[in-house]
Amino acid sequence: MAVWDDLVGQDRVTETLTAAARDADAYVTAAEAAGAEERAEHRFGTGGRDTAAATGAAAEAKAVAEAEAEADADAQAPAPHTEPPDGDRSTSQMTHAWLFTGPPGSGRSTAARAFAAALQCVSPDRALGAAPGCGFCDGCHTALIGTHADVEVVRTDLLSIGVKETRELVRRAQLSPSGGRWQVIVLEDADRLTEGSGNVLLKAVEEPAPRTVWLLCAPSVEDVLPTIRSRCRHLTLRTPPVEAVADLLMRRDGIEPELAHAAARATQGHIGRARRLATDERARSRRAAVLRLPLRVDDIGGCLKAAQELVDAAAEDAKQVAEEVDTKETEELRAALGAAAGPGGRLPRGTAGVMKDLEKRQKTRGTRTQRDTLDLALTDLTGFYRDVLALQFGSSVAIANTEQRDALERIARGSTPERTLRRIEAILACRRALDRNVAPLLAVEAMTLALRAG
């Protein structure tokens, strides 16, 4: 199993990253050999036998590295934005800052983590010409499961990444790797950097430490501050084919073929959602409820009721996440602060502010969960009307919601393509309104009423 195995349908990206990891590996090998040479000279003085041996080994490693780099350069033309790690080797495929973009669920963070693992690969097979990223060695394994000391993955539940947090990352980026080959920082939600934190990050990306790599992920290039993205090498992931997602669900999660295909088709190439749908009964029933909505908007009362239920379901979901995560988090922080045992135990003096900060963060996270759940419901609804439109046009494109075939046909017969398009537009308008922080119930009511009007 190589580190790239979970990356579905992204051959071009995998190829680029493999080449970069190869060059990165050669660079570190050469740098370490040069370091060993210096240390040997320091220890034994010049002219000693050991020095000669060390120098020989270093020269050999360097020659291998250079030969490899040249071989790669022959195979692939250098990319325009590539910055070589050491300035001399202008043909290197490696660079210090990468930006992974692609539609939600395409595997941006999976790609970034796989690359992080390949950069830390210590497989002995590398010396025999194998590409780094074996998936088995200690470097690959710990990077993939998230315990490698030199791989920091930043994921946020919050709506934005603040200056304070970014400063901490930048400080870390200046350090040399503690034991691994590179210091890797994966920023999963680079689109959530505020302008202030972007400015803090900019310096670190512009003048990186020699062995530091930034891996930024965002839905699209436009979501990242222009100053940041212009300094990154950009990789675009595509929506993986339904068949490939179903394969992954069967292979990795052991899902039955029928359920795997249904989940992959329903979520149209969103890997995370497909897995959730295939493994979580609650997610399936919630989705089924959302897809009944188009049949329930015949009268105004039905519209308002459906809207209320949709918003309530999202709030319920947020509450559930909060109960699972918040309680544990609060208890952990209390314990760390040295509070007396038990939920009501007294906190030491001067720690109330820290607890308040946590409460504030949890509240923001609740808002975001609720918003994400609503957004997911709206995505499902859009997919439903897209299927209606396909039926109305007699299109041969496979429909996503095969389980709702009867409802789709009923609505397709009872309306026109123009009305279906207006309904899709109403759903998009609702998403935009939620983005602008319009009260959820208000936005969703406006949508259900527009769905009724058609």
Ligand SMILES: [Zn+2]
């Ligand atoms: Zn490895």
